[in-house]
Structure formats: C-alpha cells, structure tokens
Amino acid sequence: MSRALASQSPLILGVEDEPQVRRFLKAALEGANYRWMEASTGAEALRRAAEYLPEIILLDLGLPDMEGIDVCREIRKWSRATIIVLSARGQDREKVALLDTGADDYLTKPFSCDELLARIRAGLRRMARQSSDSTSGTFTCGPLKIDFSARRVFIHELEIQLTPIEFKLLGALAARSGQIVTKSQLLTEVWGPHSVEQSNYLRVYMTYLRRKLQGANHIIRTEAGVGYGLECP
Secondary structure (H helix, E strand, C coil): CCHHHHHHCCEEEEECCCHHHHHHHHHHHHHCCCEEEEECCHHHHHHHHHHHCCCEEEEECECCCCEHHHHHHHHHCCCCCEEEEEECCCCHHHHHHHHHHCCCEEEECCCCHHHHHHHHHHHHHHHHHHHHHHHHCEEEECCEEEECCCCEEEECCEEECCCHHHHHHHHHHHHCCCCCEEHHHHHHHHHCHHHCCCHHHHHHHHHHHHHHHHHHHHHEEEECCCEEEECCC
C-alpha cells in the first residue's frame, strides 16, 4: 500500500487475543486498502483507541484481562467509532446486551471476509451520514428522505404522512442507521422508560411504518429476537 493511500484510508483497530485471527484480519483488511492496527488485550485496546482514534473497532469478547463488553462500554463514553463485535458467542441475550452497551454491529464466528467488509462499509457510511446530517438537519437513505426541522418524510420525492409516533420511531432508526437498535432502546425512546415490556407496541407500529414506506420498506432490517435497523444503499 502506498504511503499516500495509507494516510487517507480509514483506520481499523482489531482487538483480538488469537494470533491467527489477527493475521487473517490484517491480511483481509490491508488487502482491501484499510489501515490496520491491533491489540491483544482490553487495556491495550483502550490505550490505542484513545491515542489513534480509529474509525472502526473490531472487538473480540474473550480477552485475557477484561470482558469485551467492558471495553465497549469504556470506549463508548467518549468515542463515536463504529464498534463491530466479533465473537463465537451467539446468544440473542448477549447480542442485546452488547448493542445496548454501545456496539454497532455483531458478527458471529466463523464469518466470511466479504460479510466483514460489507459491515465495515456500512459502518463508515453511517458515520459519514451522521456527520452530514448533524449540520443539514436532513437524513437520506436510498429513496427515503427525512427533514427533521420540518418533520416531513419523503419516498422517491413524494411526501408521506406519518403519525407522531411513527415519525419518532423512524427518527430513532435513522439516528443509528446501519446498525441494529434493540427493542428496549426503541421502546424507551419512543414510548418512555416504563414501556420496555410492551413489545406489542413496537410490533404494531413497525407494521404501520413498513406499510407507509411501501417501496422503501425493504430498508428496514429485522434482527429476530434483537431489534430493527435501517440498511441504506
């Protein structure tokens, strides 16, 4: 990789204690023209994340000195980097806990190189949109456009009418586009902290929202047992 390309490419921090996995990730990501940095312990990961400010963090859970979820929690206190968890553990309860803690995505080992690269690209797109949307007050996702200042929603340039709850639900998904938002997060943000057990609210209004989005409803991704997310082209 040329020095000029390396200086412009996103930096990825891989937090993994298995040397063979680190070698695989290094080869795959440098081959895709990303800059690569690695850490084998949680403490090293926290130091490197603070010093080098990577755009993407690939985080294993089974670290020798601390749990990956604790690393995630500490990094999320100050960083908006995309955190993608890589783990052999695949329980829905654990996925929910990690996403609630601040992880953006979750890949269960073994996974393909193509899938990992796709998740990284999605994370980078989400970060770019968040940076742009914070100054423009609008959000775009394929044919979907949300004007937050005017509280208007468009599909293929045609305005659609949403109820206040539907608008809040869509806005909560848009705020974390490219990642899964857990059911409890959505219930808390849209209906309040006392509604976390009322998952029937979420199912009903998600059905309404998909119906109104019509041609763009495929952008809503469902992660069974975990939550929902917006997948933007």
